[in-house]
């Protein structure tokens with residue numbers, strides 16, 4: 001019977017039967033094949049897409065970097081510190097003229113601007129910042145400029161910011177005042193200019209002074225002073241927007257360190273404008289970083305001093321103040337002409353507490369010395385990641401009094417010589 005039933009199937013039927021019995025394997029193989037084809041297709045598409053987008057991005061970035069390189073001034077921000085509206089009026093006037101040059105301008109009330117958040121952004125936006133600031137009683141800023149001035153003043157003497165904090169900021173200052181107020185004339189303009197410079201900002205031109213005292217005003221009135229300054233500013237702006245880097249006017253305070261000596265005299269037109277315009281002062285176009293030959297005394301009074309620089313500074317101060325160092329019987333004797341007192345090394349006062357000594361010998365600290373007044377300083381620690389101002393620590397003296405100078409040789413050896 002078996003033989004009969006086997007013979008019933010034809011070879012084709014047998015083949016189909018064989019296939020049917022192995023159908024799970026056949027389905028799996030087909031699925032695998034399909035999956036592989038699908039994967040290949042997707043991969044091919046992805047490769048094409050990545051190549052396309054790379055090419056697109058490259059083309060785009062080429063375009064934008066070309067554009068970026070072309071734009072030298074993205075816009076002008078005109079800040080005003082005004083009480084009775086003169087500076088505000090000047091700001092509006094200036095913004096119209098800037099826009100006439102095809103450069104965008106923004107007038108900013110200083111009270112609407114938080115320097116803590118925003119000022120550092122101006123360093124990278126290729127904008128130019130103009131400060132039109134009035135001075136009031138006792139050299140104080142106007143109400144709307146109060147916070148700005150307070151912040152910039154504090155930052156300029158805080159070593160954690162340093163003289164590179166506003167590197168890239170291009171600015172110009174025009175101060176409004178009245179020379180009748182002797183001793184406080186244009187104080188705010190002078191200070192804002194100085195503080196921004198100390199933080200590493202770059203003056204694009206010298207500070208302007210507007211004098212409401214018509215008798216003394218160089219151009220006859222504050223309006224005329226502003227007009228004269230404005231003409232120069234607009235010329236400077238035009239040059240900057242073309243990518244021209246103007247040579248030094250030749251009247252640098254730090255003439256010795258001027259890097260544009262060769263160019264002095266080349267820009268006669270500019271020079272003439274400077275000479276004509278009596279309302280301009282302190283002809284320096286630089287940032288504090290650029291200035292190398294400032295006097296050490298000047299450096300101390302206006303900035304934070306690195307411990308590394310301290311040796312040179314103290315030597316120069318000693319020279320300047322007539323402090324001599326002599327040797328008598330192998331002993332170092334310091335002679336101070338200041339107070340007529342002669343003291344030996346042994347007499348030096350140790351003005352350092354154990355806590356301060358421990359803090360000072362901490363590893364990886366950069367020490368900053370902040371001179372608060374002529375004879376006071378704050379020692380501050382600046383580890384790379386978390387700045388700790390040890391002067392704020394309750395365990396260490398907040399201020400160390402120096403009489404008349406300090407010798408700081410090593411982190412763990414702080415000695416105050418008197």
Ligand SMILES: Cc1cc2nc3c(=O)[nH]c(=O)nc-3n(C[C@H](O)[C@H](O)[C@H](O)COP(=O)(O)O)c2cc1C
Nearest residue numbers: 082083084085086087134136137177178181185186
């Ligand atoms: C009450 C008062 C106090 C002033 N004090 C000073 C001053 O100490 N130093 C100074 O240079 N100008 C001083 N000025 C002059 C103003 O700075 C000047 O008038 C300026 O143009 C005002 O600008 P504003 O209208 O934008 O507020 C004072 C003016 C007034 C009315």
